[in-house]
Amino acid sequence: MGPDSSQDAQTVSQVGEFGLIDRVTTGREQPAGTLLGPGDDAAVLAAPDGRVVATTDVLVEQVHFRFDWSAPRQVGRKAVAVNLSDIAAMGAVPTGLLVGLACPPDSSTELVDELFGGMWEEAQAVGAGVVGGDVVSATALTISITALGDLQGREPVTRAGARPGDVVAVAGRLGWSAAGLAVLGRGFRSPVAVVGAHRVPEPPYAAGPLAAAGGATAMVDVSDGLLADLGHVAAASGVGIDVRTEQLDVPQRLLEVGSALGADARHWVLTGGEDQALAATFPAEAALPEGWRAIGAVTAGGGVVVDGAEYEGPSGWQHWR
Amino acid sequence: MGPDSSQDAQTVSQVGEFGLIDRVTTGREQPAGTLLGPGDDAAVLAAPDGRVVATTDVLVEQVHFRFDWSAPRQVGRKAVAVNLSDIAAMGAVPTGLLVGLACPPDSSTELVDELFGGMWEEAQAVGAGVVGGDVVSATALTISITALGDLQGREPVTRAGARPGDVVAVAGRLGWSAAGLAVLGRGFRSPVAVVGAHRVPEPPYAAGPLAAAGGATAMVDVSDGLLADLGHVAAASGVGIDVRTEQLDVPQRLLEVGSALGADARHWVLTGGEDQALAATFPAEAALPEGWRAIGAVTAGGGVVVDGAEYEGPSGWQHWR
Incomplete structure (x- = not known):
């Protein structure tokens, strides 16, 4: 429910731009790093590191x-999660979010309240706030989010630092969102475990800074699918990556869903996007930080292979392709 | 023309998401403060002040x-200008921009090249770069921009610091964009001076930091119209503002256009938005910084009046109202 549930039958055109801004900002508690929150021309955030990740x-x-x-609240959480996981993938901690919302004038204020409610939920779980934004009218509902983060003195971990001999590791879930999407696409609403994973990912936020502190040489968040996103690391680093399926856990739950749908659960794990897991490379001699598990190795050469061979199957999702 | 004009007959769906990102990022020169530009999970920008304005x-x-x-290039410039002027209105200097572009799959790559060309033009004029972004497919073309800035050791100038007795001043043009919009709305394409002002504003970027350094007590950018935006200052500061028309210049060019269209040019100056002028309040004893001109006074009480009386006429533009 919104901050004023007696007004929930209203539309955004009835409350207007400034009324809507009031609804989504009033009564929210900003973290200490928000030096100036919503309501002015711009927000001011602490950037103690002297650099800002965006x-x-x-x-x-x-x-x-x-x-x-x-549900709108789930959409709000997911919209924030996909941005925060990019911050984590640099080895940074999130500090604040700016939200641009374009929505049809007949959208209900309850929808907007729930969207922002979800955004705040996900942001506050990592100590960040929604520090600013813009709401405008449009024919289609579009959410644009910018996330900012602080490196806390660490060097950013890019996609470009992987070296042959490094270990490839992941943190977080793989394939769960794809399984949930497959279930929804068949018209089902359960099992809740995978459908819920598609609705709201659970990015391993803390694993990003841990990896940076633990010597990760490259890192990426898995938004398009493991193989596709490791492909970005391979290309940026000028290396090859070999994913070893003997090291790659395919959870029992996914095997069951795959079996029920006649689908290959391993394919979800290798290519499914939107779980916002993290993938990183570490020096072979390094102990993997908490939450990370090895799934392969960095090789000389280029591209991503599975057990030494090109993977047969559709690749990660791309817009317009 | 885009970076590869031989491909200009293509659509964004033909080049795909990653092809499009390559087109709009390749060959651009980032300023020194861009520590990590586009192409990774997130950008890293210098934040030398230890705070970031967003x-x-x-x-x-x-x-x-x-x-x-x-033209698309003009839209790109304007989209960046409206954000950069918010940074200036805090007394900060822009450091970087993130661009979210949602566009129909059949949009031409030339359109996208021109949009980003205009964005870069406007950004580079103030020493900022486009450091990151996202391109997605949608039914309607939507541009969401986040601008970041640095305070260079100054305190941010909010809307809330105006005190009775302060001088109200503006920097930049007022009413020109509204005049241009009126001309376009009648089906004309000239005079170019006002039509051009509507297409691409000329915000007085440097005047923002100058005002902050010169003791401004409150500041706002004029995006919705002078009276409407001064209203935000009055409300946030708990003061009244009296705009004195004897101090308010109505340019000869606007008088001519107003006369030709049978419209009141002074109304454009008082209520026209989108010129991205800056309005600020200064202590009465302060010398106004370069580029600033006095237009009124801060009073006790509340609200905005013109020559001591409520202004009769439509107010600034609001979404959905």
Whole structure:
């Protein structure tokens, strides 16, 4: 429920731009690093490291989410999660979010309240706040989020530092969101474990800074699929990556869903996007930080292979392709 | 023309997400403060002040701009300008921009090249770079921009510091964009001076930091109209503002256009938005910084009046109202 549930039958055109901004900002508790929150021309955030990490992602209704498959609060959480996991993938901790919302004038204020409620939930779980934003009218509901983060003195971990001989490791879940999407696509609403994973990912936020502190040589968040995103690391680093399926856990739950749907659960793990896991490379001699598990090795050469061979199967999802 | 004009007949769906990102990032020169530019999970920007100023604005085709009235390069420049002027209004200097572009799959790559070309033009004029972004497919073209800035050791100038007795001053143009919009709305394409002002504002970027250094007590950028935006200062500061028309210059060019259209040019100056002028309050004893001119006074009480009386006429533009 919104801050004033007696007004929940209203539309955004009825409360207007400034009324809407009031609704989504009033009564929220900003973290200490928010030196100036919403309501002015711009926000001011602490950047104690002297550098700021920044990323932006845009989510469009019917392209990235559907309200018949996800509740507005879940969409809000996911929109924030995909941005925060990019911050984590640099080895940084999130500090604040800016939210641009374009929505049809007949959208209900309750929808907007729930979207922002979800955004705040996900942000506060990592100590960040929604520090600013913009709301405008449009024909399609579009959420654009910018996340900012602080490196806390660590060097950013890019995609470009992997070296032959490094260990490839992942933190977080793989394939769960793809399994949930497959279930929803068949018209089912359960098992809840995988459908819920598609609706709201659970990025291993803390694993990013841990990897940076633990000597990770390269890191990426898995948004398009493990093989596709490791492909970015391989290309940026000028190396090859060999994923070893003997090291790659395919959870029992996914095997069951795959079996029920006649689908290959391992394929979800290798290519499914949107779980916002993290993948990183570490020196072979390094002990993997908590939450990380080895799944392969960095090799000379280029590209990503599975057990030494090119992977047969559709690759990660790409816009417009 | 884009970086590869031989491909200009292509659509964004033909080049795909990653092809498009390559087109709009390749060959651009980042300023020194861009420690890590586009191509990774997130960008890293210098934040030498230890604080970062951040603002976001969303522009939707047919709501905020029309391609039959503005060229894509002009839309790109304006989209960046409205964000950078928010940074200036805090007394900060811009450091970087993140761009979210949602566009239909059949958009031409030339359109996207021109949009980003305009964004870069406007950004580089103030020493900032486009450091990151996201491109996604959508039914309507939507541009969301986040601008970041550095305070260079100054305190941010909010809307809340105006005190009775302060001088109200502005920097930059007022009413020009509204005049241009009126001309375009009548089906004309000239005079170029006002039509051009509507297509691409000329925010007085440098005046923001100058005002902060010169003791401004409150500041706002004029995006919705002078009276409307001064209203935000009055409300946030708990003061009244009296705009004195004897001090308010109505340019000869606007008088001519107003006369030709049978419109009141002074009304454009008082209520026209989108010129991205800056309005600020200064202690009465302070010398106004370069580029600033006095237009009124801060009073006890509340609200904004013109020559001591409530202004009769439509107020600034608001979404959905």
